[in-house]
Amino acid sequence: MALVSRRPHSEPVWMRTLFIGASVAFVGLLILLPVISVFTEAFRKGFSFYLASISDPLAMSALRLTLITAAVTLAANLVFGLAASWLIAKFSFPGRNVLLSLIDLPFAVSPVISGMVFVLLFGAQGWFGGPLARHGMQIIFATPGVILATIFVTFPFIARELIPLMQEQGAEEEEAAVLLGANGWQTFWRITVPNIRWALVYGVVLANARAMGEFGAVSVVSGHIRGRTNTLPLHVEILYNEYNFSAAFAVASLLALLALVTLIAKAALEWRIRAEERPAVMEHALEEVV
Amino acid sequence: MSRLRQHSVIPGFGLTLGYTLSYLSLIVLIPLSALALKGAAQPWSQFSEAVFDPRTLAAWRLTFGTALIASLINAFFGLIVAWTLVRYDFPGRRILDALIDVPFALPTAVSGIALTAIYSQNGWMGRWLQPLGIKAAFSPLGIVIALTFIGLPFIVRTVQPAVEDLDPAVEEAASLLGATRFTALRRVILPALQPALTAGFITAFARSLGEYGSVIFISGNMPMKTEIASLLIVTKLEQFDYSGAAAIALLMLVSSFVLLFLVNVGQWWSTRHLRRAA
Numbered sequence: 001m002a003l004v005s006r007r008p009h010s011e012p013v014w015m016r017t018l019f020i021g022a023s024v025a026f027v028g029l030l031i032l033l034p035v036i037s038v039f040t041e042a043f044r045k046g047f048s049f050y051l052a053s054i055s056d057p058l059a060m061s062a063l064r065l066t067l068i069t070a071a072v073t074l075a076a077n078l079v080f081g082l083a084a085s086w087l088i089a090k091f092s093f094p095g096r097n098v099l100l101s102l103i104d105l106p107f108a109v110s111p112v113i114s115g116m117v118f119v120l121l122f123g124a125q126g127w128f129g130g131p132l133a134r135h136g137m138q139i140i141f142a143t144p145g146v147i148l149a150t151i152f153v154t155f156p157f158i159a160r161e162l163i164p165l166m167q168e169q170g171a172e173e174e175e176a177a178v179l180l181g182a183n184g185w186q187t188f189w190r191i192t193v194p195n196i197r198w199a200l201v202y203g204v205v206l207a208n209a210r211a212m213g214e215f216g217a218v219s220v221v222s223g224h225i226r227g228r229t230n231t232l233p234l235h236v237e238i239l240y241n242e243y244n245f246s247a248a249f250a251v252a253s254l255l256a257l258l259a260l261v262t263l264i265a266k267a268a269l270e271w272r273i274r275a276e277e278r279p280a281v282m283e284h285a286l287e288e289v290v
Numbered sequence: 291m292s293r294l295r296q297h298s299v300i301p302g303f304g305l306t307l308g309y310t311l312s313y314l315s316l317i318v319l320i321p322l323s324a325l326a327l328k329g330a331a332q333p334w335s336q337f338s339e340a341v342f343d344p345r346t347l348a349a350w351r352l353t354f355g356t357a358l359i360a361s362l363i364n365a366f367f368g369l370i371v372a373w374t375l376v377r378y379d380f381p382g383r384r385i386l387d388a389l390i391d392v393p394f395a396l397p398t399a400v401s402g403i404a405l406t407a408i409y410s411q412n413g414w415m416g417r418w419l420q421p422l423g424i425k426a427a428f429s430p431l432g433i434v435i436a437l438t439f440i441g442l443p444f445i446v447r448t449v450q451p452a453v454e455d456l457d458p459a460v461e462e463a464a465s466l467l468g469a470t471r472f473t474a475l476r477r478v479i480l481p482a483l484q485p486a487l488t489a490g491f492i493t494a495f496a497r498s499l500g501e502y503g504s505v506i507f508i509s510g511n512m513p514m515k516t517e518i519a520s521l522l523i524v525t526k527l528e529q530f531d532y533s534g535a536a537a538i539a540l541l542m543l544v545s546s547f548v549l550l551f552l553v554n555v556g557q558w559w560s561t562r563h564l565r566r567a568a
Contacts, residue, residue: 010377010471011471011475012471015471015472016378019370019373019374019378020374020378020380022367022370022374023367023370023371023374023375023386024382024386026367026370026371027371027386027389027390027442029415030435030438030439030442031389031390031392031393031439031442032389033408033414033415034396034401034404034405034408034439035392035396035404037404037407037408037413037414038400038404041404041407079309080309080310080313080314083305083306083309083310083313084306084310084314086302086306087302087303087306087307087310090298090300090302091298091300091303093303093307099310099314102314102318102319103314105318105322106318108496108543108546108547108550109322109500109543109546110499110500110501110502110520110542110543110546111398111500111501111502111503111520112500112502112520112523112524112539113325113500113523113539113542113543116325116523116527116535116536116539117321117322117324117325118321119527119532120321120324120325120328120532120536121320121321121324123532124530125530125532126324127324148317151317152317152318152321155317155318171298171300174300175298175299175300178299178300178301179299183301184300184301184302187300187301188302209394209395212397213395213396213397213398213399213400214397215397215398215399215502215503216398216502216503216520219502219503219524220524220527232397233397233398233399233400233503234399236399236400236403237399240403240507245403245407248403249403249404249407252397252399252400252403252404255396255397255399255400256396256400259392259395259396259397259400260395262395263388263391263392263395266391266395267388
């Protein structure tokens with residue numbers, strides 16, 4: 001099977017070998033090497049040091065904030081994703097394409113700027129910073145700021161998976177349900193949700209990886225208060241800047257593990273979604289033949 | 291309300307429209323307009339001083355220069371990787387394919403410290419580069435390496451579908467007409483992949499301009515030498531110079547909007563063009 005071309009008209013063997021060799025070497029050096037180094041550096045001082053680093057109280061409080069942030073972010077963006085995709089896929093109205101581009105907007109904003117906009121709004125000199133501070137509410141350099149910045153950077157993830165799928169599925173099934181007497185919620189829970197469930201999980205998995213791993217945006221709003229506003233990626237930075245390299249890599253290895261689990265889940269979900277699409281494609285092909 | 295949409299029996303138009311617009315405004319539109327106002331509502335002299343003083347100019351040059359070099363490297367290798375993944379079968383192809391997504395999934399701070407460990411003096415790569423007189427970490431080269439790392443998936447994942455969509459009949463025709471494989475690659479296949487390659491290149495470039503986490507560890511952050519624009523924004527924010535930070539951020543935001551707008555226009559144009567040709 002080695003070096004077999006998947007097409008009849010193909011490159012000579014030397015060229016194929018060269019291309020495969022170059023690809024493997026480039027990806028191996030550029031991408032695989034850093035992943036391996038995270039784990040070797042993490043265990044450089046032995047397993048007990050590793051365990052001590054990840055169970056350190058400051059690491060645990062960073063983990064707690066990361067989990068809380070991810071949970072709130074995913075819930076908020078999930079509700080938005082469902083509302084936006086229902087709106088865009090089931091109705092046609094003027095300005096729909098503008099709305100689609102606006103939903104994608106946060107993808108074009110760099111991490112630091114994504115955090116900074118909330119500093120401009122809620123910081124000491126910001127639009128709402130003064131009035132909120134007088135009522136004892138702190139957004140920036142506190143958990144709400146971390147959550148807001150994370151919601152911003154993961155804003156399009158779930159909506160973007162759901163909208164094209166729901167557009168493709170159309171509104172016929174929902175219309176039938178409504179005409180048969182189902183109310184809106186029944187239609188949504190019994191017709192729409194089962195139809196989109198894998199894409200929904202897919203979007204949540206991708207959004208979760210970004211939510212737990214976000215660095216730039218969170219770094220700007222968090223204020224790096226240890227044990228209070230540090231997320232796992234920020235804790236990695238602090239340990240690293242203190243030359244506590246092995247501990248930094250130990251905590252980083254948790255995030256790398258999350259990335260690997262995400263990639264495996266992503267591959268499994270893609271396989272699943274394709275397997276569900278195949279019968280539909282076959283049906284379509286049959287219709288064309290008939 | 292009902293005049294806004296075509297008649298439909300499905301409920302929930304008002305609810306979802308209201309919710310979507312409010313949430314979009316609160317999370318995205320109002321915060322971004324705060325930046326636009328803060329950046330634009332300052333005297334021109336103050337704006338230009340923030341954006342064009344020597345330290346910021348050096349940061350612009352470094353940011354755009356390293357992003358350009360990294361995206362060019364990725365355009366070259368990304369094309370080869372995408373081609374290899376679609377056209378050849380070899381042991382480990384699926385693993386290679388999965389590895390392409392690692393830079394998307396790995397938190398940028400993690401890739402940042404890992405790349406620094408590898409390319410610093412005693413690292414796995416640094417120890418070979420050091421005797422050759424090449425300083426990778428804490429130099430512009432380190433920034434190029436980090437930006438190449440984060441940019442690769444953008445190019446591969448854009449070119450891959452284009453390679454899959456190539457019409458085998460065209461390649462067949464080229465070879466029947468007597469073209470060598472190399473000529474076919476250069477004259478027939480490369481032009482067909484060029485729109486996707488350009489789109490991937492611009493996307494990777496735009497993403498590289500704003501990259502922060504993977505760069506700041508390996509760059510060393512010396513003003514005038516290895517300080518990128520994003521870091522300068524953070525520095526200004528830490529000094530409570532919100533106007534200066536907003537000025538730099540606004541220019542950066544406009545550059546990436548223009549670049550991504552070009553990608554969209556290009557894609558719109560090429561699908562129209564293709565449809566007309568077909």
